[in-house]
Amino acid sequence: MYVRLATIAFFLFATTNLLSAQSEQTDFLRQTGMIYVVVAVMAIVFLGITIYLFYIDRKLTKLENQISDHDQNG
Amino acid sequence: MKQWIQKKGWKLLGVVLVLYSILMGMMVPLHSGISARHPLSAQAGDTTVLEIEGYNTHFAQAQDHLRVWLMLGDQWTLSAEHVAVVDERHIKATFILPDLLPVDQQVGSFTLVVDNPIDGVTLLPEALFVRQTQIDTQTAIAHWPQTDPMIELHSGPALTFPFRNILRETIRNTYFHVPMWFAMIFIFIGSVIYSLRYLRHQRADDDRYAAALTTTGIVLGILGLFTGMVWANYTWGRPWSGDIKQNMTAIALLVYMAYFVLRFSLEDNEVRARVSAAYNIFAFAALIPLIFVIPRLTDSLHPGNGGNPALGSEDLDNTMRLVFYPAVIGWTLIGYWMSQLLWRTNKLKAYLEAYEDGPPQLK
Numbered sequence: 001m002y003v004r005l006a007t008i009a010f011f012l013f014a015t016t017n018l019l020s021a022q023s024e025q026t027d028f029l030r031q032t033g034m035i036y037v038v039v040a041v042m043a044i045v046f047l048g049i050t051i052y053l054f055y056i057d058r059k060l061t062k063l064e065n066q067i068s069d070h071d072q073n074g
Numbered sequence: 075m076k077q078w079i080q081k082k083g084w085k086l087l088g089v090v091l092v093l094y095s096i097l098m099g100m101m102v103p104l105h106s107g108i109s110a111r112h113p114l115s116a117q118a119g120d121t122t123v124l125e126i127e128g129y130n131t132h133f134a135q136a137q138d139h140l141r142v143w144l145m146l147g148d149q150w151t152l153s154a155e156h157v158a159v160v161d162e163r164h165i166k167a168t169f170i171l172p173d174l175l176p177v178d179q180q181v182g183s184f185t186l187v188v189d190n191p192i193d194g195v196t197l198l199p200e201a202l203f204v205r206q207t208q209i210d211t212q213t214a215i216a217h218w219p220q221t222d223p224m225i226e227l228h229s230g231p232a233l234t235f236p237f238r239n240i241l242r243e244t245i246r247n248t249y250f251h252v253p254m255w256f257a258m259i260f261i262f263i264g265s266v267i268y269s270l271r272y273l274r275h276q277r278a279d280d281d282r283y284a285a286a287l288t289t290t291g292i293v294l295g296i297l298g299l300f301t302g303m304v305w306a307n308y309t310w311g312r313p314w315s316g317d318i319k320q321n322m323t324a325i326a327l328l329v330y331m332a333y334f335v336l337r338f339s340l341e342d343n344e345v346r347a348r349v350s351a352a353y354n355i356f357a358f359a360a361l362i363p364l365i366f367v368i369p370r371l372t373d374s375l376h377p378g379n380g381g382n383p384a385l386g387s388e389d390l391d392n393t394m395r396l397v398f399y400p401a402v403i404g405w406t407l408i409g410y411w412m413s414q415l416l417w418r419t420n421k422l423k424a425y426l427e428a429y430e431d432g433p434p435q436l437k
Contacts, residue, residue, distance in 0.1 A: 034241075034243050034244045034309075035244075035246075037244045037247070037304060038244055040304050041305060048293060049293075052412060056415050059419045059420075062423075063419070067426070
């Protein structure tokens with residue numbers, strides 16, 4: 001879990017650096033008053049919440065397995 | 075239904091407030107502004123044609139009512155001799171600059187003022203630097219040209235967000251980046267309250283609640299950091315400028331991450347709960363100076379720092395408050411909801427672990 005989280009964090013970081021390396025003219029995110037920067041920020045928030053949901057989901061799956069294991073054995 | 079609203083209403087409220095902040099935050103237009111002008115400087119006595127590029131402007135529609143001024147200080151105004159409209163966003167204003175400026179300096183810094191009934195009035199400070207060869211304030215005041223006075227300015231559309239030349243549309247990030255930090259603070263406050271309650275009553279449930287709230291707080295903090303980095307990349311030029319607030323929040327998050335290292339390293343449930351509760355209180359005590367005190371002592375790129383009070387009317391106008399505060403409340407409620415889900419999961423886990431031989435009847 002933590003390795004995966006760290007990997008995602010690294011890719012997020014790498015993406016921001018990659019985007020910053022482009023020149024100002026060709027930069028997609030700088031068009032139309034930089035509205036796409038807002039879109040990118042909202043996407044990051046959504047992605048973060050989704051990852052958190054997956055984390056809780058995994059915990060619940062473990063508990064479900066624990067219960068079903070017991071039902072099969074007992 | 076009534077009971078459901080009473081019990082779950084706060085979750086619905088959180089969703090509605092965040093949805094409202096997204097819709098308002100994305101749909102309310104920016105106020106018109108001046109995004110560029112050319113040339114940047116001129117000589118006193120010259121006739122200069124200033125090419126002006128507007129943002130969210132309707133120059134062609136407002137053609138007959140368009141008024142343009144250059145303003146020196148508060149009282150010396152000079153209206154454009156002629157204004158030619160190119161399209162909705164571009165105009166060319168011709169100014170006849172006087173030979174002498176009423177300032178006792180070589181260079182006078184003029185503010186550009188554009189007004190029309192559709193977009194309202196927009197200002198661009200330091201739009202044109204005018205050089206004068208000799209300084210004679212008395213003569214300049216006596217011979218200042220009598221042009222159209224700068225009166226009856228229009229306010230423009232009622233519901234707009236301010237136009238800032240560096241920020242442009244990214245001013246909307248105020249409703250998506252800043253509430254992350256506000257919600258994080260509120261969630262951490264809740265976490266400290268549960269830690270204090272644990273130390274008082276030694277209930278395992280309080281410890282689990284504190285841990286769940288801290289997890290959510292860190293998630294919100296990381297989101298605040300990443301959204302801030304993307305925003306900074308396009309406004310400050312770099313994702314990480316070593317700004318005092320960036321550095322201090324990163325340290326604060328590391329302090330909080332150590333909370334989980336501590337939890338994982340302690341085996342005994344009761345010891346873990348007690349030590350982590352004490353550490354949580356310490357971490358919160360460290361968070362306050364790191365976020366609220368130190369950034370105000372030095373200069374920061376963030377608004378509201380370097381001695382100024384935060385959230386002044388310069389950074390957050392009344393329309394923005396209308397969206398920003400609901401966003402903060404909404405994200406805090408959603409953060410609390412997410413922590414509750416994690417807490418309930420951990421509670422079930424503890425319940426199952428308490429019966430090693432097999433789970434009891436789950437009702």
